[in-house]
Each structure stands twice: as structure tokens, then as C-alpha cells.
Amino acid sequence: xxxxxxxxDKPAGVTSAHAVDLVKQRLGAERAGHGGTLDPLATGxxxxxxxxATKLAPYLxxxxxxxxAELVLGVETDTLDRTGQVIxxxxxxxxxxxxxxxxxxxxVGPQQQVPPMYSAIKQGGVRLHxxxxxxxxxxxxxxxIRIDRLELLAWTPxxxxxxxxxxxxxxxxxxxxxxxxxxxxxxxxxxLRRTRSGVFxxxxxxxxxxxxxxxxxxxxxxxxxxxxxxxxGLERKIHDGVQTIAGxxxxxxxxxxxxxxxxxxxxxxxxxxIERGKILYDRVFANVLSxxxxxx
Numbered sequence: 001x002x003x004x005x006x007x008x009d010k011p012a013g014v015t016s017a018h019a020v021d022l023v024k025q026r027l028g029a030e031r032a033g034h035g036g037t038l039d040p041l042a043t044g045x046x047x048x049x050x051x052x053a054t055k056l057a058p059y060l061x062x063x064x065x066x067x068x069a070e071l072v073l074g075v076e077t078d079t080l081d082r083t084g085q086v087i088x089x090x091x092x093x094x095x096x097x098x099x100x101x102x103x104x105x106x107x108v109g110p111q112q113q114v115p116p117m118y119s120a121i122k123q124g125g126v127r128l129h130x131x132x133x134x135x136x137x138x139x140x141x142x143x144x145i146r147i148d149r150l151e152l153l154a155w156t157p158x159x160x161x162x163x164x165x166x167x168x169x170x171x172x173x174x175x176x177x178x179x180x181x182x183x184x185x186x187x188x189x190x191x192l193r194r195t196r197s198g199v200f201x202x203x204x205x206x207x208x209x210x211x212x213x214x215x216x217x218x219x220x221x222x223x224x225x226x227x228x229x230x231x232x233g234l235e236r237k238i239h240d241g242v243q244t245i246a247g248x249x250x251x252x253x254x255x256x257x258x259x260x261x262x263x264x265x266x267x268x269x270x271x272x273x274i275e276r277g278k279i280l281y282d283r284v285f286a287n288v289l290s291x292x293x294x295x296x
Contacts, residue, residue, distance in 0.1 A: 001029050003052035003285075004216040005060075009205035010038050010046040019208070023048045026211050035060025036197050037120070039173075041083055044194035045205055052219070055283045059223045059258070059271065063198025064148070066165045069189060071176045073158040076186040079118040080173035084188070092185035097155045103182045104150040104162065107175070112142035116174050145170045159190070199224060219268045219285070226259045228252060235263055238270055244279045258282065 006027075010019050016037045024032040033054040035047035044067075049057050074092030077084030115121050118129045123138060131138060146167035154161040164172060173189045180187025195202045199222065206214040220227065228251055237244050238261075246252055252274055253259050261270045271283040 001027060001051055002216060004050055004218050005035070005053055005056070005200075005222045006048050006050065006211070006214040006216055007200045007204040007206065008046045008048050008214075009202070009207050010043055011208060012041055012043050015040050016046060019046060020048060022208055023050075023211065026208075033057045036063070036065065038194060039081070039192065041081060041189075042192040042194060044192075045197045045200055045202055046194070047197055047200050047222070049222075050216075052286050053222065055271075055285065056219060056222055059225065060198055062168050063224070064165065064167055064196075065170070065194060065198075066149075066163070066196035067172055068153065068161060068163055068193045068195055069172050069176065070159060070161045070191040071179070071187045072190050073160070073180060073183065073187045074185045075158075075188055076177070076180065077188045080116050080177045081189040082191075084118070088186055090185040092158045092183070095157060095183050095185055097152070099183060100155065100160060101152050103179055104152060106182070107179065108147050108150050110144065110146050113145045113171065113174050113178070114140050114142045116171055116177075118173075143169055147175070165196075198222075218266070220260060220262060220266060223260070225271065226253050226257070227262050228259050230261045230263055230269060232264065234261075235269060238281065238284055246274050246277050246279060249279070 006023070008019060008023060010016065016034050020032050020034050027050070029050045031051050031054050033049050035049055035057050038044065038046055047060050049060070073095055074090050075086055076088040078087050115128070121128050123140070128138070128140070147164070147170065149163060149165035151163040152160060153163050164175070172192055176187050176189045204215060228249055230249060234244060234248060255274045258271055258273045260268055261272050263269050268285055270281045270285065272279050272281045
């Protein structure tokens with residue numbers, strides 16, 4: 001199967017890992033991986049990397065995301081979403097639309113977020129969700145996140161629907177819980193739909209039952225990394241593991257910034273960066289050289 005990325009509209013009740021397995025089986029792919037986990041209750045954009053494009057997954061994980069989330073005021077759960085046990089209820093009848101919009105505005109920008117106990121983060125070699133299911137709560141260090149947009153889309157108290165645009169590592173469940181605390185009544189996440197992940201939007205997504213009509217997105221188009229054209233002679237060096245210098249390429253981004261090395265015919269050869277004048281390769285893709293070049 002040709003390498004590339006398809007955009008799955010993940011259904012609710014399916015883990016991201018299971019969704020990848022289903023896509024792999026139905027498309028007959030040898031390798032597959034996702035570019036950003038969605039919780040089982042969530043739906044929407046889940047990029048699935050196929051074959052050699054699985055090497056791109058770490059770069060997709062770092063991309064910004066957009067969501068539409070439904071929250072319920074006045075009810076807190078142990079998982080911070082509707083799948084958990086109710087641990088507290090509060091009267092939310094005094095919360096107004098204006099108060100909600102003010103709290104949303106106050107939560108836009110760079111900030112610190114404490115990750116939820118029900119998460120895959122490891123602490124002391126054990127995932128937090130494993131400790132949580134054992135009834136153990138541990139202190140979690142806050143992490144730097146960035147919220148670019150919070151907009152109230154619907155207000156039908158005690159429920160509200162909000163649009164979110166955020167940077168990597170943001171837990172929407174934790175954000176909803178923080179909003180509830182700021183309003184003085186608590187809240188939990190009821191529904192979540194991812195509408196964008198990096199360059200991939202919900203308009204590109206297909207259902208599991210409609211994979212035959214999925215558009216395969218080429219590897220170069222799958223990331224926002226800058227593109228640098230490379231001379232033909234450099235391919236052989238990359239293939240042979242020969243160290244190259246920045247002077248062999250034109251149009252390079254600043255040191256440390258990753259970029260795509262692209263050969264004639266729009267073939268992605270490597271993901272690289274420049275450090276101290278040397279080209280360092282993070283990922284080199286198979287079939288770097290054409291058969292003719294390999295046999296010469």
C-alpha cells in the first residue's frame with residue numbers, strides 16, 4: 001500500500017489504538033499509527049499514518065488542535081467526564097451566559113494545567129490511570145499549555161457547548177473542570193469532537209465504514225514543516241549515512257528548526273535540522289533512491 005495519511009472520523013466508544021487496528025485491517029496495511037490520541041468518548045479527526053508515513057507521527061502529535069466540547073455545570077466526576085463516577089454536585093442555577101463568557105475569556109493564553117489522574121502519563125513508571133483505578137491519587141506537576149480560542153457556541157444551562165483551539169498537551173477534560181471551578185459550581189465533559197488536528201480538518205475525515213473513499217494525503221502535505229529542495233547527489237549521501245553540511249543546501253530555516261528534505265518528483269527523503277553547520281537527520285524514509293540509482 002502507498003505511504004500516506006488518511007483522516008478518520010473516529011466514532012465514540014473506540015480507543016485510538018483500536019481504531020488504528022481496524023483501519024490497518026480494512027486497508028490491508030502492514031504498518032499504521034495515529035497522530036494524536038482521542039479518548040474513547042471523543043469523536044472526530046484522527047490522522048492515521050500508513051506504511052512509511054508512520055515515521056511522521058511524532059510531528060503530527062506536536063500540532064495544534066481544535067475541538068467542540070459539551071460540558072455540564074454543577075456535576076463533578078472522578079474522571080472529569082461523563083464516563084466517571086459523580087463525586088460532587090452543586091447548584092449551578094445562578095451561572096449566567098455573561099459569567100460563562102467572562103470565564104472563557106480569562107482562560108485564553110499561555111497557562112499551567114495539572115493533568116488528570118485518568119491519563120496515560122507515566123509517573124514512577126506507572127501510568128496515572130492505573131493508579132487512579134487502584135484508588136490512588138498522586139500529586140501531578142502542572143504543565144505549560146496554550147489556549148488560543150475559547151468561544152461559547154451554545155448556552156442551554158446547565159449545559160454549554162464551547163469551541164476550543166489549543167496547543168499540544170492540552171487536556172480538554174481538565175480545562176472543563178477548571179472552568180467549572182472558576183464558576184464556583186464544578187463541571188464535567190459530556191461530549192468531545194475534534195474538528196482539526198494540524199493540517200487535517202473534519203471536512204477531510206471519513207467514517208470507518210467508508211474507508212474505501214478515504215483520500216490518501218501524501219507525506220509532504222501531512223506536516224507544516226518547511227520544505228527544502230535537495231540536489232540529486234545528496235540522496236546517495238543520506239542513504240549511505242554520510243555526514244553532510246548546511247552549505248550543500250539553499251533556503252534553509254534557522255538552526256534547530258526541523259524541515260523536510262524533498263527530492264525531485266516530490267519525494268520526501270528525510271526530516272532534518274541544522275546544528276552547528278551540520279545537517280542532522282531525525283527521520284530518513286525508505287526507498288530514498290530509485291532502483292536505477294541503487295543499481296548504478
